Structure formats: C-alpha cells, structure tokens
Amino acid sequence: MYVRKNILALLVVACLGLCAVPVLAADPDGTATLEEDPGKALDFIWVLVCGFMVMFMQAGFSMVETGFTRAKNAANIMMKNLMDFSVGALAYWAVGFAVMYGTMEGMNWLFGWSGFFLLGDAYDVTTIESWFFQMVFAATAATIVSGSVSERCKFSTYVIASAVITAVIYPVYGHWVWGGGWLAGLGALDFAGSGVVHSVGGWLALAGALLLGPRIGKYAKDGTPRAIPGHSVTLGILGVFVLWFGWYGFNCGSTLNADSLRIAVIAANTTLSAAAALVTAMLATWAWHGKPDVSMSGNAAIGGLVAITAGCAWVNPQLSVLIGIVAGLLVVVGVWFLDWVIHVDDPVGAIAVHGFNGAWGLLALGLFADGTYGGVTGLLYGNAGFFGVQALSVAVSFAWAFGTGLILFGIMKAVIGIRVSAAEELQGLDIGEHGMSAYPNFVATEHATEVKR
Amino acid sequence: MYVRKNILALLVVACLGLCAVPVLAADPDGTATLEEDPGKALDFIWVLVCGFMVMFMQAGFSMVETGFTRAKNAANIMMKNLMDFSVGALAYWAVGFAVMYGTMEGMNWLFGWSGFFLLGDAYDVTTIESWFFQMVFAATAATIVSGSVSERCKFSTYVIASAVITAVIYPVYGHWVWGGGWLAGLGALDFAGSGVVHSVGGWLALAGALLLGPRIGKYAKDGTPRAIPGHSVTLGILGVFVLWFGWYGFNCGSTLNADSLRIAVIAANTTLSAAAALVTAMLATWAWHGKPDVSMSGNAAIGGLVAITAGCAWVNPQLSVLIGIVAGLLVVVGVWFLDWVIHVDDPVGAIAVHGFNGAWGLLALGLFADGTYGGVTGLLYGNAGFFGVQALSVAVSFAWAFGTGLILFGIMKAVIGIRVSAAEELQGLDIGEHGMSAYPNFVATEHATEVKR
Amino acid sequence: MYVRKNILALLVVACLGLCAVPVLAADPDGTATLEEDPGKALDFIWVLVCGFMVMFMQAGFSMVETGFTRAKNAANIMMKNLMDFSVGALAYWAVGFAVMYGTMEGMNWLFGWSGFFLLGDAYDVTTIESWFFQMVFAATAATIVSGSVSERCKFSTYVIASAVITAVIYPVYGHWVWGGGWLAGLGALDFAGSGVVHSVGGWLALAGALLLGPRIGKYAKDGTPRAIPGHSVTLGILGVFVLWFGWYGFNCGSTLNADSLRIAVIAANTTLSAAAALVTAMLATWAWHGKPDVSMSGNAAIGGLVAITAGCAWVNPQLSVLIGIVAGLLVVVGVWFLDWVIHVDDPVGAIAVHGFNGAWGLLALGLFADGTYGGVTGLLYGNAGFFGVQALSVAVSFAWAFGTGLILFGIMKAVIGIRVSAAEELQGLDIGEHGMSAYPNFVATEHATEVKR
Amino acid sequence: MKKIEAVIRPTKFEDVKSALEAIGMVSMTVSEVKGRGEQKGVRQQWRGAEYVADFFPKTRIEMVVPDEKVDEVIAVIREAAQTGQIGDGKIFVIPVERVVRVRTGEEGEAALR
Amino acid sequence: MKKIEAVIRPTKFEDVKSALEAIGMVSMTVSEVKGRGEQKGVRQQWRGAEYVADFFPKTRIEMVVPDEKVDEVIAVIREAAQTGQIGDGKIFVIPVERVVRVRTGEEGEAALR
C-alpha cells in the first residue's frame, strides 16, 4: 500500500512539474505544416482514422482472451486489457516513443533518445500524429502477452511487464527496424509489423508462459494436455471479427500517408490471407479431429492477419492466399506443438498466432515480394540477399524479445513473484485479484472433463 | 475425409500454380493512376474506410444471429459467420468478381467473364479497390442466409452454399444491375443494394428455410408457432448497433468516390429510416401485444436500413422517414406472416428483414426519388416508367434468387442432405457439428414454454 | 392503447403531409457547394466518418449500462438504448436541430427557430452534414440519462424523456454555447462537449435518479449502500472500449472540417487523459480498498474522456494527463460521494462520470488552455477572464439541465408515474416492461450479499 | 407422502410435463443437473485436445405426492421419458415426513396441490 | 435429524436468511430451481408469439437440523417467506440417517453446525 501511494504521489508531482515547463514547441497548431504541404490534411485523416481502428483492436484482444478462458478469470482479463492499453499509452508517451523514434548522436543505430513526454520540439502536429499511430501499435505488442499469461499471472506483475514492454523492449527492436536502427540499415523490412509488433509480442508471451508454468490441471501426470475450454466462444469469435476489422487500419494505415493507392492492394491482401488461413485451419482440424474446430479457426484467421502484415504492401493477392494457407497450418500445428510437445501452456494461442506467424510473415515477405511496389523483390523473384536479411531479422527479433522477456519475468519472479497462489488460481483471479465475480447473476459450473484415453 | 484432403491438395496446387504466373499487371502500385487523377487518393480512402465498416457488419450479423437463437447452437453460428466471410472472400476473388464486373464480348448483358483470381490486368489498384468494396458486399449477401437456416442446417452444406452464392448466384444478378447487364440497360437502379444484396440474400434465405423445414418444436400439431426465445438479447441488440454503424459505410461508400457531398444526405436518410422503422415496430408491437418487443424492434431497425439502401442517395429525409415507417410495419407483419400463415421457420427474421424490405426498398426508390440528385425521379414526382422498371427488378431478383436457391438447396438435399439429425438438433449443433459447447462454465436450461391457448 | 394508435396515426399523417411539400432546397446535391470549395469533399468525409464513430458509441453506452446492472433488466436496457437513439434522431430532425442551430431574428441569443424537419432551405448538403454530426451528439446526451435511471424507470416515461431532451433541453443549452447564443457571446468555449453534451446529460441523470429514488435493496435501513453487482463485467468493459474508440470521432471530428492538423494533438490528448484517469482510479481503489476495482477503472476511463472533451484541442499532452488524473479521482470520489453521502442511486455511475467530469472539463479548459491553438489561453497562462466565463458556463449548465430535468421528471411523476411497481422491479423489468427474459438458456441466480459491518 | 425424484433427459422434459398434467399432477420443482450412469461421455474437443465430457445435462423433476399416487406418477414419467437408449434416467422415491405450505401454513396432503 | 427443504421466492431469500441467522441457524445449502404449483405462468412473448413461461424461478434452501429444531425452523421460514400471494412455496421435511463432516469425520449432530 505504501509503495502504491508513493507511485501515485510521484505521478502527480511529475505531471505538475511538466505543466510548469514553458510552452516550447515546433508546430503545435499545424498551420505552418499545412501551408507547406496541403496534402497533409488527407495524410493526417488517413493515419488517424487507421489509428483509431488499431486502438479498437484492444477490444478484440480482450474479447478473444476472455472468450477463450474460464469465466472465473473474465473480470481480471478485462482489467488487464484496459490497463495494458492505458499503461502502454503513458509509458510510450513518457519514454517509449523517445527511444523508438528519437535520435541520438552516434548511438542512433541502437536506440533513440529524444522527445520524452512529447515535450519541447516534439509538441508538433507531425510528431504527435506519428506518436499516436505508433502508440496504438506499442499497446498491441503489450496486449499480446496478456493472453499467454492469463488465468495465473499476478495482476501487479502484469502491470510492470506492460510498462517495461512499451517503454523499452518494444521500442528498441522497433527502433532497429523502423526508427533507422541497424536492421533498417541492413535493409530489413517490415511493412506493418509482423516482426516489430507481433513476433516481439509473441516471443515475450513465450517467455512469460514458460516462466509461469502451466495452469493447474492443464497437464496430466504423464504430460498429456487437458482441454480447458473457454467460457464464451461467442465473445471469442466476436473478438476475432473486431481484430479483423481493426487490422485494416493496422496494415493500410502503415503507408503513413495518403498518397499511395497501393492501400487497395493491402486491404485485399489482408483479407485474402486471413480468409485462406481460416479456411485452411477449418479443413485441417476437420480432417484431423473429425470436426471443424471453432476456436482454432478463429485463431487461424488472426494468424493469417499476422503473417500478411509484414508483406501486405509488397506481395500480390495470389501469394497472400498462399501466405494465409501456411499461416493457418502454422496455427494448427503450432498450438499442437506447444501443447503436446514442449508443454508450454498458452491459453489463447498467442505464441503460435503472433510469434510463429510473425516470424513467418517476415520470411514470407523475403520470399514473395513481387517487385511491383517500391521495388521490393523477394527470393522467388530472384533477390536472395533480401531474404537473408529477413531471416536475420527473424533471429534478432527472437533473441531480443525472448531474451529480454526471460530477464523481465525472471527478475520479477525472483523479486516479487509472478504467479498467484494455487488456491487463488483454483478459485479464479476475479475474486483473488479484484474481489469480484464477472457474472454474479449466472449459476457457474466447471466442465467435468477427462482426457481421451 | 478423403474428399477433404483432396480439396486441400487442390487448393495448394492451385495457389502454387498461381505464383508461377509472371507478374502481369495494369497499374499495381497506383503511381500512374494517381498522376492522372490526384483526386483518386481521397476516393480510395473513402471507399476503403467504408469497406472496412461493411466488413465489420459481419460481426453484427453474427451477434444478431447468435443472440436470437439458442445457446446450444451459439458456437456453430459463430463458425458459420467466420466461414461464410472467408469462403465468400475467396470465392469472390476466384470467380465472383470476374462474373459480376468482368466483361465478355457479346454476352455482357448476361454476365462477365474476366479478371479471375485478380490476375493479369486485374492486378491494378483501381480494380482491386473495386474488388475489395464489392467483396464485402458479396459476403453480406451470403451471411444473410445463415440466419434463416440456423439451428438445423448441416455445416458442410452451408459451406457449399456460401461458396456457390458468392461465386455465382450473387454475382449474376449483381452484374445485371451494377455490372452493365440487361436490367441496368433498362434503367433499373439500386444505389447501395436493397435488391442486389439484401433481397437476393433474403430470397435465398427463404429457399433455404423452406427446404429445411422448421426446427423441431417450432410448430404445434395444429400449426401454431411456438416461441423459441434467443439466448442473449444483449448480444443480439449489440449486433443491431454494429450493423447500423457498418451500414453508414454500406450506403455512403456506395458513391464509390469522394466527390459527391450528397453523402451527408445519405447518412441522414440512413439514420432516419432506421430510426423510424424501430419506433414504428416498437409502437406497433406495443399496441398489438401489449408490450414493446425488443427483438422485433431491433429487427425493424435493420429492416429500415435495408429499405433505405436502394434509394438512400435519391430520396429526401422526410420520405426516408416514411420508407422507414413502412419498413417497420413490414418487419412486424412479415415475421408474423411467415410464422403464422405460411409456416416458414426463420429464426432471426432474415426473410422479412432482407427479403421483404429489400423489395420494398427497390419500389420505394421507384416511388420517391425526388430528382434532386443525379436526375433520378420516381412515380410520386411523375416518372411512372422508372417505377415500372423497379418493379420488374423486384420480380427478377425474386425469380433469380429464390429459383437458384431452390435449385442449390434442392440438389444438396438430394445428394448430401442439408439437415442435421433430429438427435443432433435436440442436443445442439455445437456438440454435433463442432464437438464443443459455447458456454461450458454456465449452467444451461431451456425455457419451459407452452403456447398461449 | 388508444393513445398509442393515435400517435401512430399522427406520425403517418405528418409524414404524408411532408411528402406533399414541393421540393424546395438550397443545394441538395452539393455540386454548387463543391465547386465553390473543392476542399469540402475532405471536410465531409472527415466529419461523417467521425460522426459514424460517435453513433457507434451508442453500442458502448448500452454495453456499459447493461454490463453494470443485473441480468433481469438486460433486455430493457438494450431496448432503451435502441429507442433513445431512434427517438433522439427523429426528435432532433423534427425540432431539436431547428432550436439549436436555427436562427431567429432578435431572439437568437436564446434559441433558434428554423430548419424544422430539414425542410426547405435546410435540404442542403452542408446543413444536413451538420445535422448528422449534431444529431449523434444529441443522442449521446439523451442516452447518458438511461444509465442513472436504470433498473426502475418505466419504459414509457423514458421514451418521453428522450424525446423532450433531444427536442428541447439539449438544444437550448447547445444553442447558447455552439449555436451563437448568449454564452458563446460571452466567450464561453467547449470544444467537443464536456459541458454541452456530457454535463447536460449528467445533470439530467442526477435529476432523474433523484426523483426516482434508489433501487429496492440499495440502502440498508441505516443508509449504508449495498453492493448490487453488474451481471457482466465482460460486456461492461467491452462497452468502455467501444466508447473510447468512438470518442476519437467525438473529439477529433469536432473540428467540423478537415483543414486543421491539430487533430493529431486532439487524438493524443484524448488518449492520455483517459489512460491517466484509468490508471489513477486503478491505483486509488487499490490503495483504498486493497484491490484494483475493475468497473470503477472502466468508469474512470470514460470520466477521463469526458473531462478532456472540452479542452482537447486547446491543451497540451502533459496537461491532458493531469486532467485525466483529476478525472480519475473525481470518478472514484464522486461515486462514493453520491452513494455514501447523498444517497443518490446511480447504477452505472453516469452522474460522476458525465456530470462531475463534464463540469471539470469546462473548468480545466479555462485553466489549462495553453494558447498554441486558436489563441485560446487559460488561467494558468494568465487569462483569468476566460476561466470566469467557463465557471459561469458550468453553473449555467447545471442550473439549466438539473432544473429542466427536475421539471420534466417531476411532471411525469405527477401525471403518469415514473417508476415501475416494486413487484415488477423485484422480478426485473425485462418481464414487466417487455414480457421476456434476456437470457432464457442460463440458470439465473442473484448474489446473496450482505454489507460489510 | 413421498418425494419422487426423476432424473430425465432435458429433451424429454416437455413430454413428461404434459403427461403429468394429463393426470392432474401439476406441482413440481425442476432443476438442471449433470449426471452419469451407464451412458458413456460425449467426445468433445478444444483446440485439438479431445476430451470426454463424461457428464450429461439432465433435468431433475421433484414432486412430493400422496403415497397412493406414487405408482401412477412413476408409470407416467417412465412412459413419457423413455427413449430406450442408455441415458434415459432414473426415478427415486424418498419418504417425506411433513409438508407445509408457506402461504397458508396448511400441512400434509392439503398442502400438496 | 431432518432435512428441511424449503422452496421459496428468490426475492424472499435475503429475508429468510436473516431470520434464520437470528435464531442461530446459519448452515444451509441453496440452489436455484424452477417450480410450479398453483401459481399460473407469466405470459411472455418472443417475436409476436406469446407463450407462458409456466415455471417460476424459485430458490431452494436445504438445511439439515436436529429433530427438535424442526418446528422452529419451519415457523421462521414461513414467517419470513410469506407474502400471502400464490407462489410462496412449500417446505418439505425428509428424514436424514447420517451426517458426516468431510473435514473432521465428525458424525451426527456434532457435524451439523
């Protein structure tokens, strides 16, 4: 309690301090910028509207996560999602943006170091437009972790993780690829963030799930995974639709301005990859388990969206379908692999969806870019070097995100603990972490399940 | 299983084949197009944002359908909605768009035949922008059917129906009206698709519901319909809001470019018609049954949206209110008529909402177009000929969609069966079709109901 | 029943009457307007897209309200939200817009009086664009009241309240500030409606809640409030996300045209205020009650959005954070104050969120406007006079909205009654008002609760 | 007086209810339960892990009836609830010592209807 | 020992609970059931089709009490649950042969509180 009050006090003091700062700014009202380039009006509108849609993906993430987990943790999950967006926005305002898109003499290949708190020169319409669009992306990376640690991670721990991810971990890799860092220097590309956002989020999710260990009851003594069905398939799939909708903002808005008609191709590619992934997973589970699996198909659609994200502007529709097909298989196989082979308990499939498919997206771009847009050409069209750089980018994103993830969750595990007590987990985190039930007017039950023998 | 693997294999081979195709294209990066007409940037942004909103209507349809049916079928319904959008996008990419907007020397009055798989010349920003916007419309037509066949239709059958509808049935009528076909030649108009999208969807829904027969327990021995209340009025009405929101994209985006300020009038008309329909149905059920009926009012709002869709650009606000009032009555009376008079079991009211009101929308345009925009004038303002063409269009849409619907579902009924077993239906399609429950953490019950005597 | 049929008949007659009116109009197709100023195309698109997002906030309001109240009233709440948007749109079309933005020779300081039913000169693209954007705002003000009167207010009463609010109460104060009325004359400002929309809604909500009295069981005999937990925290927080998304349209769209790049700053400020409010409430409840409170944090996010609404264009990011922090505290303390001190039962916190924070938003603008945009400068930057006017505006909005609210609900209480019977309230308004249950497939329970002693 | 507890298939509930009405037995208390007996579980799956939901939803009807009605009620329930498939359910008869009607305080058989 | 099964109105549950607490009877098991007796159904409607939801939600309280407490408990429940309207519910008394406390293994009346 003592610590909390201190944090509050600090926050208040910090903010009051900020107010005292005299208004230094570049172009805070935008008149000069607009005069220079009247086309900016359309750019701003495009990027902001797309940014709004990306923000709305937070609703989608929360629905998928809560729908695919148990009712006794539903309120905790909604709270985590509200919190990670809010903490993420504040952390990215205070620090993250400065690290990702700031500049630093000499060290710029590694990270940036200017524009903290959007003060001074950063009080500028162009900078703040960019901040807004990048902030919703940063929050997306953070929220991916929520899914894989759900139903057992302490809320306080997750607050800290969200702050560190959006302030440091995400911005550093982001700087390397999008902020003029060393990977960008080598020629690595990632149109809308298969790697920067999704695989970083996915590998952090892997680190978190690994250090937390599986939920109680997830694995039988012999290691066979048990099914722990989600409490509302309806809300989970609603979340898939919301994510799909928001993803158009994610991918199309990543042109960052309005003067490319290629956005139509981006929208088409995004759709086709997701659709192909969904249909693939539907048929694959149908063939494999005898019935088309609903939650897996929903996951696959998201996987298809993740996979097309890096290359959406540079590949063509037919290859998008192919990217989606692979993505769908990757989700089905990936979830199985994590669950049955390496026994990492990822309640909502975040690792397979965002981690595996984020990596696949980077590679697919390196393979399939067809050269019709911006001159980006992949292996299939003869550019092996580019594919090599993309493969490097995959390795780097894994090393960075998984590594820092282990450190982050490792330190917290040692110092404050990352997992709720077994009693709390059994009773549900809604009671334990928030002293409430999400559904007090419905009689609850837990499926009596036993594993197939 | 064998068949399924084959389908999968075929898909993979087809896609690989497509990749081998050398990149032939018109203007895939859009530079030339933009140079020719810089105004295209705004056009693209407008049409794409509206298209995103139309895509989001899929979430609305799924919520309405699942909310107004029973919990034991909720997962199946979500899966159907995910699937029909995905299969629809793929089918429209492969075939539908080529049939609807392609051209064919000599036969163009009947259907188009170019641009399959968006290959060759169709790899062009303008074509693909058009594809995207039209694809979300095609998927809307497909998903309408889902509602009327719900709680008893085999999932496999519905997959096939979705593909056929988006590949052939919808595009052909669409070609006649929007693709330069014979109805367009006669002067038939349909601004955003009361007829092309909604009445086609509605009449297909009618054919499906008719051939499936009513749900078990829907009608007493003497034919009196029994109430089968939906499992979540909350989600159902959420769906209505989502649809209403998306509909602004549907109607306003149908200008297909950004240089008409009439979009403001379209937005206003759309709102007023829906609002008037809702209030009308609310008052009508209040007067008729003693209490304002929630699900019927929600349906009526959608009915009002359907009815204004054809004429939204060509009528004025006050007549939009009138169109909405009629639409509201049509929903209330239409649902009653289908249920009590001809005993077609349409769980969510798709036929009355989309079929009846789609037809009404075409007629209303023929009646009320006031001549202030594009010179389109209806019967009320003296143009009887135009009304005649619209009436013809209504008849044609019914004949085409209901006819092909009967054939489609009829063949499937004969060959593979369209209805799940009685045991599966009683237990719920979630278990039968997908081996799962949508709400495993809640104790379920079924309303003990008996019909008013 | 008799009355209802009459209303229906009147409506029909009125509408038919309107159709007979010859088409008089200013520029209904927009060609002239566009020719004069080609920039209008972008303006229209911007304002309409933002307006669509504001409309979607209705879904958010309905989710928050239903999620934070009991299952037995869920259908009634959805119906209220559908209805108030519809009735609001019709009333604002018929009367409200004419009062708010019309003109009247000599009396213009008080209210407007032209443009009823959007007839005549008002049949003009610019006017109708404005109508659309203002209509969604009016409906927002109306729907705020729904939350505070929920679980006990008669549906029929609420229908009337919605009509009166959107036709008269909201437009009059709106005219004073936005329509060129006397407050505007004094220099009062309100960028997107902390005062015009939210505090007006909040004070009306206060009047309604006060005259209705608390829900049965809300207060123990000694006045201690009892907890009445909401039935779906999941849907409630989904609603928060939807509102947050829509709010970008609310605030950014309030530029009313597309030629200000300041919209980026508006979007950033909106985000930061909400995020800061949420984090503040989370920490405050954590410190105060030992656990972070989910529903309160969700409310606080909305409170932060309300508070930034008046000043979003005129303050800077760091002060937005401060505004949010205060907003968060105001929600936590305000809910407590209403509940424990003055015993007003406001089931979803509408009064604290919209009333208190609406007032705070007006004051914050008067304090913190930093002069970088449009030359608006607050007390902190030396402009005491402006702060005084803002304080006056707060007082006026309270006097007007609370006063007319008392009159409106007071008259209805005397004449037709505003509260359902105790038996109906205990059984739930779904059965009583609409003869249905929202969740017939789930076994319901009510939390057995007792107050902390 | 006896309490008859019948655990039946939910899908048979409407039929049983009507059959009991037909012999004038209207009063009952109903609850949703899960049960298992000889009936084997339904195979379900969640994200690739198959599992057997080895309990089935059942509806339990409880009726307190005068002793002389027991046989008739049992027969009627059996007839209406029977499908012949495993899982049709069980009927238990339990002694009841007193019955009180809350509203009036009536006791015994008078309180039953 | 007897098991007292009281089927009451959900809205009366809080009152009954408090009244029982007042006489020191705290232990009980509660479940949500649906019931019908003399009470006629509520007319509901769904899309124009009216129907009678002929079962009402009821709350069932089960308490196992020593024989000598039976009369008192019944009286207290009756008083607290009564509204005088049809639908107030029923109280059944059923013999219980053994009671075991899971935690300690205590049996009989010692296990009851």
Add this chain to the structure above:
Amino acid sequence: MKKIEAVIRPTKFEDVKSALEAIGMVSMTVSEVKGRGEQKGVRQQWRGAEYVADFFPKTRIEMVVPDEKVDEVIAVIREAAQTGQIGDGKIFVIPVERVVRVRTGEEGEAALR
C-alpha cells in the same frame, strides 16, 4: 438403498469423481449449489461498496447406493474431498424407498448401476 448427498468444494470434484470411479461407483447426479456453514464469507467489492458474498459455490454429488456400500462411499468421498480447511463440506445419508430405471423399468438394486 440410501441416497448419499455430498456437498463438496468444486475444486475437489475431479478428485472425488476419480476416487469413486476407482471403487466402481460411477453413477451419480451432480449439481451446482451455494452453501454456507462455519466458513466465513469472501469479502468482495463493487464500486467501492464492500460486501461479503457469504455463500460459497459448492458442488453437490448425489448417489443412490445399496446399503452395504454406504460406509465405503462415505470414506472414499471424505478422503478425496478433504483439505482440512473449513468449508470442506458435508455428507448426508437419506433413505430411499424405491429406484426405477426409466429405460427398462427395472427396480431396486438392479436399477442402480
């Protein structure tokens, strides 16, 4: 024959089920109830108002078994359901006079499995 009614912690249900299976007792009916006894309520909060949810979710297992099985079943349930913490639950034994299998009409112990 006796009906054994065990009110246990939901989290112990899987263990109890398996333990009973191990001694061949498979048939049972299960329902979700709320209960209270010595166990004090969980403090919860809603918008600043703290309250005590003084009923805990419990799972009730009902098994009708032949008289000679009663002791064994009770012992097995106790062992599997026990945590030693307050709130472990109770087991009640109630006489059953008849059992009928709906499917076949068999009565008595033959109907039990």
